[in-house]
Amino acid sequence: MKQYKLAELAELVHGELVGESDLEIVGLADLLQAGPQELAFAMERVWLERIPQSSARAIVVSKMADHLPPDRSYVRVEHPRQAMICLLQAFDSTIPPPPGQHAQAVVAPTARIGEGVSIGPFVVVEDGASIGAGTIIWPGTYIGTGAAIGKGCKLYANVSVRENCIIGNDCIIHSGAVIGSDGYGFVQVDKKHIKIPQIGIVVIGDRVEIGANVTIDRATMGETRIGSGTKIDNLAQIAHNVELGEDCLVVAQVGIAGSTRLGQRVTLAGQSGVGGHLVIGDDVVVSGQSAVTKNTATGQTVTGSPARPHREVLHLQAHYQRLPKLVADVESLRQRLADLERRLNGGHVTTADSSTAPEQWVPAKDIEITG
Numbered sequence: 001m002k003q004y005k006l007a008e009l010a011e012l013v014h015g016e017l018v019g020e021s022d023l024e025i026v027g028l029a030d031l032l033q034a035g036p037q038e039l040a041f042a043m044e045r046v047w048l049e050r051i052p053q054s055s056a057r058a059i060v061v062s063k064m065a066d067h068l069p070p071d072r073s074y075v076r077v078e079h080p081r082q083a084m085i086c087l088l089q090a091f092d093s094t095i096p097p098p099p100g101q102h103a104q105a106v107v108a109p110t111a112r113i114g115e116g117v118s119i120g121p122f123v124v125v126e127d128g129a130s131i132g133a134g135t136i137i138w139p140g141t142y143i144g145t146g147a148a149i150g151k152g153c154k155l156y157a158n159v160s161v162r163e164n165c166i167i168g169n170d171c172i173i174h175s176g177a178v179i180g181s182d183g184y185g186f187v188q189v190d191k192k193h194i195k196i197p198q199i200g201i202v203v204i205g206d207r208v209e210i211g212a213n214v215t216i217d218r219a220t221m222g223e224t225r226i227g228s229g230t231k232i233d234n235l236a237q238i239a240h241n242v243e244l245g246e247d248c249l250v251v252a253q254v255g256i257a258g259s260t261r262l263g264q265r266v267t268l269a270g271q272s273g274v275g276g277h278l279v280i281g282d283d284v285v286v287s288g289q290s291a292v293t294k295n296t297a298t299g300q301t302v303t304g305s306p307a308r309p310h311r312e313v314l315h316l317q318a319h320y321q322r323l324p325k326l327v328a329d330v331e332s333l334r335q336r337l338a339d340l341e342r343r344l345n346g347g348h349v350t351t352a353d354s355s356t357a358p359e360q361w362v363p364a365k366d367i368e369i370t371g
Contacts, residue, residue: 001026002091006058009039010075012090013083016063019073023058028091031056039087043080060084096136111143114151132169144180150206162218168206168228176213179204183217183224183240183258196220198240205229205246211236217258227264245282263298285310 004012007021026037031047034040034056041060042048051059051069058073062080077083097118101107104121111125114133125131125143132151137143141155144163149155152170159173162180173179185196200219205228210216214232217240218224224238227246237255238244245264250256254268257276262268266280269288274280281298291305301310308316 002093004090006039006073006075009087009090013060013075013077013086015060015075015077015083017073017075019058023073025058028087029056031059039075041080041084043084060087097138102139120157126163138175147180162202165202165204165218167204168208170207171204172209174210174212174214174234177210178215179210180218181215183220185220185240185258200224200240202226208232211252214238217242220258233270239276251288 003024003026005021006019006023006025007017009025010017024037025039027039029035029038029040031040031042031050031054034054036055036057038056039058039060040054040056042051042065043060043062048061048065048068051072056072058075060075060077060080060083061068063076063078065076068074075083097120099116099118101113101119102121102123105119105123105125107113107119107125108127108129110127112130113119114131114135116134117131118136119125120137120139120141122140123137123143126145126147128146129143129148131137131143131149132153134151135149135153135155137155138157140158142160143149144161144165146164147161148166149161150167150169150171153167154172155161156173156175158175160178161167165180167173167179180202182198185198186193187196188194198218198220200222202216202218202224204226207229208226209231211232211234213234214236216224216226216238219241222241224241225243226232226238227244227248229247230244230250232250233252233254235253236250239256239258241259242256243261244250245262245266247265248262249267251268251270253271255273256262256268257274259276260274260278260280262280263282263284265283267285268274269286269290271289272286272291274286274292278292279295280292281296281300283299284296285301286292286307287301287303287310289305290303290307292302293306296302296307302308303310303313
């Protein structure tokens with residue numbers, strides 16, 4: 001078990017220590033779950049207010065935090081979330097598998113394996129595939145013919161990288177992901193669905209992370225592309241010939257239909273969907289469960305199904321909340337109009353809910369309805 005003095009951790013994150021420098025820290029924990037020897041985090045004001053409820057004796061806070069309870073030790077930092085990343089790395093006790101090829105792996109003689117690569121049991125590496133230096137391939141993974149995996153990658157158990165697909169350096173691909181499955185393409189002939197051969201590939205840039213059970217389809221022709229720095233959450237579906245720009249965020253259960261192009265730094269929130277053959281500009285944000293059905297300009301935030309500019313949706317929602325009162329007001333006006341017509345027409349009602357024939361209606365002129 002790793003153990004540090006609080007002063008060592010403060011120095012590690014370039015923080016200002018207030019309190020016990022010799023306090024022994026054996027781990028990290030959420031504020032309300034931390035024990036006396038665990039370092040906790042209170043990065044937002046709502047958590048600062050909960051410090052009295054915590055058993056943690058040491059807490060990481062922003063330099064801007066004030067009114068802190070005096071009975072704790074604090075590490076004040078400029079950027080709390082960056083500090084958290086650094087501390088998580090310091091306490092990470094994961095031991096990577098050693099370099100080398102497991103006896104139960106199957107690696108084709110023509111495959112090119114870089115220095116320090118680790119290949120686990122039941123991995124299959126086909127003819128002409130290449131794996132860059134320092135990459136770790138966990139058990140049960142399949143690397144197809146001619147596929148290329150870059151340096152320093154991690155492919156967890158049961159990943160499939162189909163033939164000729166290309167993965168850049170320092171990528172992480174989680175269990176069950178399928179890279180290069182056939183795109184979903186069919187032509188209807190005599191009411192039968194005839195498969196369109198999918199002969200393209202998938203190209204993934206550097207520093208991409210792909211979540212568990214993600215599927216990225218190979219192009220019909222050409223390439224499906226995932227830009228460097230993009231992060232894809234679990235259970236996402238990216239169709240054939242899609243192009244994602246750099247540093248995009250694709251959250252869980254997102255679906256992107258074929259041949260759509262996304263710019264740089266696009267965010268697709270959970271369960272959102274993007275239609276096919278669309279162009280999504282840089283820095284677009286798509287809210288959760290939204291459905292994008294048309295091209296979206298750079299910098300927009302869109303919401304709803306079909307997706308509209310977020311401010312417009314908020315405006316519509318405000319009106320929607322007023323609908324019950326509006327309906328009540330309309331009903332009140334209808335009743336008053338009916339009463340007025342009844343008085344003008346000797347007791348006969350001529351409004352839309354009356355059975356009186358339209359030609360019996362006598363229009364009221366110069367009458368002002370007040371109230």
